[in-house]
Amino acid sequence: MAGKIRHLINRSGRYHARLVVPKDLRGIVGKTELRTALGADYRQALKLLPGAVAQLQHQIAQAERQAGQGRPQAGPARYPLAPDQIALSHYMQRLAFDDELRNDPRYASILVDDMLVVRLREAIAGRARNDELAELVGDQLERFRAAGNIDAAPGSHEWRVIARALCIAELEALGRVMERDEGDFTGTPADPIIKNAALPDEAAKPVSLTGLWQDYVHSRKQAGFMKDGGKRLSPVIESLRKSLKHNDASRITKQDLLAWRDDLLKRLSATTVSTIYLSTIRSVLTWAVNNERLQENVAAGVRQSKPRKVYARERGYTDAEAVKLLKASRAYEPHEDENGYIREKPHLVAAKRWVPIICAFTGARVTEITQLRKEDIRQTEGQWSIRITPDAGSVKTGQYRDVPLHRQIIAEGFGEFVKIAADGPLFHGGTDPTTYARKALRISNQLSEWLRKVELTPEGVQPNHAWRHRLKTTCRELAISDRVVDAIQGHAGRTAADHYGDVTLKTKADAIARLPEYPIRLAEVSPEASGGPLSSCSAAERSLPIPE
Known part of the structure; x- marks a missing residue:
């Protein structure tokens, strides 16, 4: 019409x-x-x-x-x-x-x-x-x-x-x-x-940019994504709105976006501009076109080249680096202040002791481990496993997965630690499920800061992500199928064939059982590396949460 x-x-x-x-x-x-x-x-x-x-x-x-x-x-x-x-x-x-x-x-x-x-x-x-x-x-x-x-x-x-x-x-x-x-x-x-000249049609009604964003976030949440309600990426929309000096998405031009991009590059890295800012706007406008809210996506051709990543070393921990870190982690004791009080929260202490070794044998994302709850730890027919689920916080794929635990984790006393732990999150103190993702992320950041502070993070290595690289490398050396490792780590399949058939818990358990144990005898760890004096108690006792 x-x-x-x-x-x-x-x-x-x-x-x-x-x-x-x-x-x-x-x-x-x-x-x-x-x-x-x-x-x-x-x-x-x-x-x-x-x-x-x-x-x-x-x-x-x-x-x-x-x-x-x-x-x-x-x-x-x-x-x-x-x-x-x-x-x-x-x-x-x-x-x-x-x-x-x-x-x-x-x-x-x-x-x-x-x-x-x-x-x-x-x-x-x-x-x-x-x-x-x-x-x-x-x-x-x-x-x-x-x-x-x-x-x-x-x-x-x-x-x-x-x-x-x-x-x-x-x-x-x-x-x-x-x-x-x-x-x-x-x-x-x-x-x-x-x-045959046509009189101009009535100008298109304004389309609120912030309104589009809210509707886009709502649709993503319905699909199981953006559980934070778009809070992390909302500054992108606000930045564009301020650059445009209006809030009408139908008036955005390619020239507007190019000018915005060039202004962002004055204070942000090319990678951030490309992967966060421009990517977000392209996604929102693509959704708007697909839902007949806009006629075209003017951001489709707006790109920013990213510098090629240069790696001066392997991205995973070496054998020596992994052993040194795990020794310090398992021996960790919190410091007392001048009055003899321990100020560090018990959940953070537990995270420093257990998260690195769990990441070492599962290759999971660190926030997937810091968000674990007591009910996510299971023992079936003698096999311990963890369930990584969006219910506990955030999972990149949006899907749960069960990951078997290596025998060394259990030998270190993780089972006893879980049994006496209170219901709910093991490594953060959240009580409201809507805050779990944020609190788990905070703990993972504090864990990274600690590793850097005690100089357990080599230059050029991401302290938490390095375990994912190391596990993949180790499994390839053991000729373990990449399809099985992807299922353990939560990586999406690369081909259509990867989506046929299931990688069962037994298959994953057999693969993890082949991983060698780490030589982490605690007597070899210095007090400086551990972050405090060594304890002579057993591994099981050392894993207990510190009382409030």
Whole structure:
């Protein structure tokens, strides 16, 4: 169904041309909108509309010049029109002017210039130079420019297209003038550019950018993603809104996004701009197009090259680094302050003792371990396993998975630690499930800070993620199938074939059982590396949570 005719309104059975005055010009114009009466006949109103709108736009242009104190207006046209629409507007204005002249008795002395007709035909045929076009329709071009309808540079290809369209309109208008001189007022334009010109549809309604974001987040949450309600990425939308200085997603252009990207690069890394900011906007606008909220995704072609990652060493821990870290972790004792009190929370102490060794044998993401609850630890037919589930916080794939525990973890006393632990999270003190993901992330960050502080994190290694790399490397050395390792670590399959069949708990347990134990005899650990004095208690006793 065709949209409403832009700038045409009906009030009490009579038609008017209507133009809203931009907010920044209302103080000069003295009105919020401008109107011109077009009469009660719809067809006649359509004929008069282009000329009336052009006059109203001229008033807006005058106000802009006044606001700019004579400075040329920069930026794109405020009321852009296509060449055929410009030609139609000029044609209708010329006929309206002819009507006015015929009411003046002096009109009889004015004749059509035959040489002008010849020159117009040459221009329409494309044989006129730029200066000749400017002489023929230059004034009209500048009038449309001043009204905010065009912004084409003089002499450009776009400028010549518009100039030739105006020449067609002028020649067609002269044809009507000659017909009227003979008493025929029924003539209509023959040239398709005017005959088939479409009046602009009503401008698209604004589409709230923040509203789009909220709806996008809601749809992602329904699909099991973005359980944080979009909080982590909300600053991206706010940054773009501030850069645009408006909140209308339908007005966003590729140029807007390029300017925003270049501004972000002044204070953020190229990787952050590419993978966080531009990626988020592309996803939101793609969703908007797919859900018929926008016509196109102007962010689709906006990219930012990322620097190639340079690795000066392996990304996983070496054997020596892994053993040193695990020794320090298993021997960890919290410090006492000057008054003999332990200020460190029991959950953080437990995380420092247990999370590294669990990550070492499961290759799990560290937050997947720091969010574990007591009910996620299971023992079936003698086999201990953990269930990594979104119910406990956040899982990148959105799917739960069961991961068997290596015999060395159990030998260290993890089973006893779980049995005496209170219900709920093992490594953070959250009581509200909606906060589990945030608290688990905080513990993982504190764990990373501790490893760096005691110099257990080699340069160029991500302290928690390095276990994922190490497990993959170790399993390849043992010729364990990548498909099995992916199932243990929670990596998505790379091919369609990977999604056929299941990797059972027994298959994963058999693979983990092949992993060698780490030589982490606690007597070899120094007090400095462990973060406190060594305890002579058993592994099971050492794993108990510290009382509040």
